Amino acid sequence: VHGDFQRKGMFYLLNIIIFLLVSAAAFYLVLFYASKKTTWFTVGVTFVGWLMGFLIIALLPLDIYLSSRPKEKVQDSLEDVKIYWQILYWTSYLMCWTLIPLMCAYLDNGHFSVANKIYYAFKYNFCYYLIIAIVVFVLVVSLLFVHIKVLDKQKLPFLVSLGNTWGMVQIVFFLSYGLIELPKYFWRSRSLQEELLEIKCNIARIDEELKESRIDIECLAKITQDVISQVPEELYPYLEIIKDEVAGIKGDVLPYSDNVYKEKYDKINKFTYDTIVDLHYDVLYCASQNRRLQCIFDQYAQRALFVQDCIKSESSPEQVITSFLQEPRTGKYAQMLNKLEWYWYIKIKPILNIFLAVMAAIFAIIIVISECTLGVSGFYGHFVFDIFRSLLTDSYAKAMVFTLLLLGYLSSCTFYGIFNFRISGFYGLYPNHQTDPSNLVYSSLYIAKLAAPLCVNFLMVIHFETNQQTVFDQVAGKGASWDFASSFLRYFPCVILVICSLLLFEICSKSMKCLGLDEYTYYNYRDVDRLAEGTLVLETERTRLVKERAKLNQLGLGSASRAAITGADAKLIEDYYQASLFL
Numbered sequence: 092v093h094g095d096f097q098r099k100g101m102f103y104l105l106n107i108i109i110f111l112l113v114s115a116a117a118f119y120l121v122l123f124y125a126s127k128k129t130t131w132f133t134v135g136v137t138f139v140g141w142l143m144g145f146l147i148i149a150l151l152p153l154d155i156y157l158s159s160r161p162k163e164k165v166q167d168s169l170e171d172v173k174i175y176w177q178i179l180y181w182t183s184y185l186m187c188w189t190l191i192p193l194m195c196a197y198l199d200n201g202h203f204s205v206a207n208k209i210y211y212a213f214k215y216n217f218c219y220y221l222i223i224a225i226v227v228f229v230l231v232v233s234l235l236f237v238h239i240k241v242l243d244k245q246k247l248p249f250l251v252s253l254g255n256t257w258g259m260v261q262i263v264f265f266l267s268y269g270l271i272e273l274p275k276y277f278w279r280s281r282s283l284q285e286e287l288l289e290i291k292c293n294i295a296r297i298d299e300e301l302k303e304s305r306i307d308i309e310c311l312a313k314i315t316q317d318v319i320s321q322v323p324e325e326l327y328p329y330l331e332i333i334k335d336e337v338a339g340i341k342g343d344v345l346p347y348s349d350n351v352y353k354e355k356y357d358k359i360n361k362f363t364y365d366t367i368v369d370l371h372y373d374v375l376y377c378a379s380q381n382r383r384l385q386c387i388f389d390q391y392a393q394r395a396l397f398v399q400d401c402i403k404s405e406s407s408p409e410q411v412i413t414s415f416l417q418e419p420r421t422g423k424y425a426q427m428l429n430k431l432e433w434y435w436y437i438k439i440k441p442i443l444n445i446f447l448a449v450m451a452a453i454f455a456i457i458i459v460i461s462e463c464t465l466g467v468s469g470f471y472g473h474f475v476f477d478i479f480r481s482l483l484t485d486s487y488a489k490a491m492v493f494t495l496l497l498l499g500y501l502s503s504c505t506f507y508g509i510f511n512f513r514i515s516g517f518y519g520l521y522p523n524h525q526t527d528p529s530n531l532v533y534s535s536l537y538i539a540k541l542a543a544p545l546c547v548n549f550l551m552v553i554h555f556e557t558n559q560q561t562v563f564d565q566v567a568g569k570g571a572s573w574d575f576a577s578s579f580l581r582y583f584p585c586v587i588l589v590i591c592s593l594l595l596f597e598i599c600s601k602s603m604k605c606l607g608l609d610e611y612t613y614y615n616y617r618d619v620d621r622l623a624e625g626t627l628v629l630e631t632e633r634t635r636l637v638k639e640r641a642k643l644n645q646l647g648l649g650s651a652s653r654a655a656i657t658g659a660d661a662k663l664i665e666d667y668y669q670a671s672l673f674l
Contacts, residue, residue, distance in 0.1 A: 102168050105153070106175075113149050117141040124526040133528045136194055140535025143183035144542035148502050150175060151546045151563060152494045158561045159490070169562055176566040183539040184254060191536045192216050198529040201372030203329055251567055252577075258544025259580055262505055265541075267590035268512055269504030270455040277448035281441050283402050290395040291625030297391060298628045301384040307377045310350040312337040315370065322362045329367050333374055379527050386521040392632045399629070401436050412436060415640055454500045459591060461552045462584040498549050505545055509537050543567050547580065 121138050154172055157165045196212035279285050315333050322330065352373060359366055393416065400414035407413070410433045420428055510520055520526050520534055546563060555561065593599050 099167060102171070106171075109149050109153070110146070113145045114142060117145055121531070123522065124520045124524070125531055126524050126526055126528070129528045129531065133194070133198070133532060136190065137531045137535045140183070140186060140191060140532075140539040143179055143186065144535075144538035144540075147179050147183065147542040147546060148498065150179070151498060151549065151561075152491055154561045154563050155494055155550075155555060156491055158555075173562045173566065176563055180543055180567045183542065187536055187540045191532060191539070192219070194532045195529060195536065198532060201368040201370070201375060203332060203368075203371070254540075255544045255547050255567070256579055258541050259548065259583060261537075262541055262544055262548060263584055263586050264590060265508030265512065266458075266501070266505045267587045268508035268594060269506075270458060270587070271591050271594040272511065273504055273507055274448050274451035274455055277444045277451055280444040281448065283398050283405075283436075283441075287395055287398045287402070288622070290391050290398070291629065292621050293625070294388065294391040294395065294628050295621035295625035297384060297388045298624075301381070301388055304377060304381045304384055306350065307352060308337065308374075308381060310352045311370070311374050311377060314352065314356050315374075318356070318362050318370075322367065326362070326364060326367055329364075329371070333367075333371050336371075336374055336378065379529070382525060382527070383519060383521060386525040390522075392629065395629050396633055396636070399633075404433065405437055407433070410434070415637060451500070454497070455504075457497075458501060458504075458552065459587055462548075462587045465551050465584055466581045494553075497553070501549055501552070502545060505541065506538070509541075510534070548584065551580065 118138055121134055121141060125134055125137070150172070154176075157168050157172060162169070193212045193216055196215040197208050200208060200211045200215075202208045202211055279289050312334075315330060315337060319327070319330055356370070397414055397416055400416070401412055404412040404414075409429075411429045412433050419425075519530060521530075526534075547567070550561065550564060
């Protein structure tokens with residue numbers, strides 16, 4: 092009895108530790124990414140969404156471990172885990188189909204009052220759910236017509252099957268992107284010269300998109316000014332709100348002639364409240380687009396300039412990286428820290444990136460082979476499970492380490508694909524409080540929605556669900572109640588091989604470039620035609636920052652006195668020293 096009590100106490104202690112660690116990580120990340128204008132309610136919804144998704148992934152290795160042990164020894168623990176799964180899965184499921192979509196629609200519209208925003212959110216989601224209901228109804232009727240069993244006595248397994256099927260479609264595309272781009276990212280970082288070349292090719296495209304975004308803002312500012320004489324007096328307050336928002340984001344005046352917004356509003360003869368709402372939405376969208384592109388540009392520019400300084404310092408006899416982006420170190424340990432920094436960036440980090448690239452490539456090959464052979468029996472069909480089973484026979488600890496590594500890498504590739512894919516501007520995360528509230532909520536939607544299908548796919552990759560059944564599979568399994576869904580989850584991941592091939596040889600990006608559709612190429616596509624343009628952009632950015640540094644020196648501003656400065660000088664200082672946050 093004492094042994095059972097001690098074992099159960101350790102089980103609960105482990106659960107508490109997992110919960111606290113995951114909660115702390117999720118809360119820190121939300122605060123790190125959230126912009127300063129984000130309300131605490133939005134932060135709370137995002138935190139819960141991230142927490143549900145991360146906990147689902149973190150709990151799976153414990154479930155696998157308990158399911159691998161003799162049932163009579165861990166029966167009580169398995170019952171507790173089942174309760175955890177039911178709470179996590181159905182909480183995240185309901186949030187992803189009710190609260191979070193409402194929050195996304197509430198934050199992503201141009202209405203001015205809270206009541207109108209709420210009304211629009213419900214109206215938009217009603218139309219969205221009506222379309223989904225019609226599609227599901229047509230699908231179910233079609234499957235029944237061809238005598239495919241869809242529903243059994245229980246309805247919840249059918250909902251689980253629908254969620255897992257739709258989640259798998261998204262996971263396949265995001266996972267494919269991460270499996271190819273993550274090893275390539277480490278491989279490109281093995282050399283400072285290669286990394287600099289990559290950034291130069293990308294920053295030229297980002298600079299062009301940023302200029303186009305500023306032109307859109309300038310056009311909308313002109314439209315806002317022009318329509319004042321065309322609207323009823325009761326709409327003036329709304330236009331004043333739009334004018335204030337445009338004034339807060341408008342930068343250098345750029346010339347423009349034809350513009351999509353100019354063409355759109357030139358066709359409008361009479362401006363009403365709905366038209367003003369559309370104008371407000373366009374302003375908010377362009378503002379978000381501008382901040383996103385500016386953040387990406389800053390990250391690229393500051394990283395490239397620091398890499399240039401590292402390249403110049405490779406042959407430094409003092410073994411010190413001299414960069415105008417960071418202040419010289421002082422104090423007792425300054426020389427030691429300078430040498431450690433030099434060794435890290437010049438000697439250690441390149442070797443580490445090569446090791447990580449090789450390991451990432453090995454894991455990617457294992458995952459691709461496993462995904463493509465989910466429906467194949469024999470050695471190749473159980474490739475990963477053979478490794479897992481041999482480790483499980485040898486030691487539970489080794490099997491759990493392998494599970495954590497493989498599940499961690501599978502999750503990392505998927506989330507890397509989500510937040511680095513071309514369309515990630517709608518839900519992308521940008522550091523140092525640069526992420527808009529709508530982006531935060533959208534990100535929580537994807538994390539919470541794809542966590543369970545990701546776990547289903549992982550169990551299928553290691554073929555654990557065909558040999559032993561986890562508690563997770565009982566609550567949110569692959570959908571045995573729907574034969575079509577079960578077959579789809581097993582065979583559709585074969586598409587990963589096709590997508591990975593297209594990404595590996597950059598066929599899609601090259602095709603889009605040949606068709607003149609550069610906006611559909613990936614951000615990390617190396618367009619060597621833009622190399623000279625990227626070099627010029629970096630030289631201009633370096634000159635600008637050097638001038639700002641010179642002005643700071645003229646003002647005699649040290650690190651201790653910067654906090655006391657206000658006004659225009661404070662804005663200059665904030666912009667300049669923001670650079671160090673991206674290194």
